[in-house]
Amino acid sequence: MSSGYSFADLTSIFVMQGFAGLSLFSVFVLMSLGLAIIFGQMGVINMAHGEFMILGAYVTWLTELFFKNFLPGLFGGYFFVAVVLAFICAALLGMFIERILIRHLYHRPLDTLLATWGLSLILQQAYRTLFGPREVGVDLPDWLMGSYHFGDNIEIPINGVFVMLLTLVITLLLGWLMYRSPWGIHVRAVVANRAMAGAVGINTARVDNHSFALGCGIAGIAGSAFTMIGSTGPTAGQQYIVDTFLVVVFGGAQSLIGTIASAFAISQSQSTLEFFLSGSMAKVMTLLIVVVILMLRPQGLFASRIRR
Template sequence: MFGDYSIGDLSSIFVMQGFAGLILFSVYVLMALGLAIIFGQMGVINMAHGEFMILGAYVTYLCSSFFQSHLPSLFPIYFFVAMGLAFLASGAMGMLVEWGLIRHLYKRPLDTLLATWGLSLILQQAYRSIFGPREVGVELPSWMMGSVQVTDTIEVQINGLFVMGVTIVITLGVAALIFYSRFGQQIRAVMSNRTMAGAVGIDTERVDRLTFGLGCGIAGIAGSAFTMIGSTGPTSGQLYIVDTFLIVVFGGAASLLGTIASAFSISQTQSTLEFFLSGSMAKVLTLLAVVAILMLRPQGLFTLKVRR
């Protein structure tokens, strides 16, 4: 596999694929952060999480079209507006879904799996009816185009650097929210002992609704980032949902550090193997490696001690 390349070529390949893996890692982290919050705190298996991501992608596409047509002078900053609107749209729909569907299915994980899988099919058809079956792409501002030349053989894309910057900011923001805010304390209290949290006056239903909305809103931001690395279609979210669940389980449910470490490991492995092997074979080998590790450590890379 490596015999046809010199040491210099391999070094450049690993650096370039490592950077490509970081872009994939950014999308994975944003997707998995939302799913880890929902699954870790609420025990809800949200199979429609990919569709919340695609809602954010479609919102970004609509913003791109609107600013191009009506506000061309502000087009260079439209992406920041699009990310905010994607968060609000996905978060609001998430809260609506929690109120109308999920709250009736707590402590029934298989039912939430089936219900959210059905919801994903409904949302896919809704996207197909509204936006059409063909994939769409966004127009990026000129300052996001191009690349930075690092060496003679290595260059990095500017939009990739932007996505990684957004991921760092969102991750730090989520960590600050969970560990240093009053709402974060309420989330951790409900996760630790729901009954006791309710007994001391925490509105557990409100915490659940806002938590589900937060997780879905982060998925919406992941959808905005996704538009930079791929086109958006009604079923695009399903391409990432399995990998996202794999990341959450591998890292350890409810562990923020585990989610980040898991996303980095899987994205880098997958990106590097895809260069030397086919994409499907890279996924198979990555999955086999993760399964082998989980057989030795079923609780994942990191785990929290939770009172039951």
């Protein structure tokens, strides 16, 4: 695999691919954090999670067009507005979907899987009707263009660094929300013992609704980040849904720390293997490694310990 490459070449390759893996890691983390809340803490198999990501991407694209056409003087800051709007739009749609569909299917995982798969098809067709079948991309502000140079062969794109910083900020905010805020205490109480949480006065239906909305909103932010490194199409979300479920299950379905560690391991493995193998073979090898580890540790890397 390394024949024909000098030590310096291999070093540059691993650094460049490692950073490419960090960009993929950022999208995986944002997608997986939202899914960890929905699947890991609510037990809902949301096959439409990728479409919530694409909603955020399309909101970012529309915001970029609005600033370009009507507020060109403020174009450099459109992405910050787009991230907020992407979160709000995806969260509101998630809140609506939970109220009219998901809450009637709790404790029925197969029905939830089929219902959300049908929802994903509906959303894909809606995007195709509203925005067209072709992929679209955003124009980045000047301050996000270019790259940092480290040595002769290593270049780090500025937009990739920004995506990682955005991911770090969102992860820290979510960590504070889940482990330090009163709402996070309610969520963990419902996860630990729903009946007892309801008995002490926690509105479990509201916690479920807000948790689903939060998970979908984070997926919307992932869509904004996705526009920085790739183009957006009606079916682009389906390319990430399997990897996202893999990250959540491998890390431990109820562990946010496990989700982050799993996203890092899978993204780095996949990115490095893609340089030496084809993209499909890299995915196959990564999947085989994860399957073997799950056979030895089926609860995931970081299983939450809660009383039953």
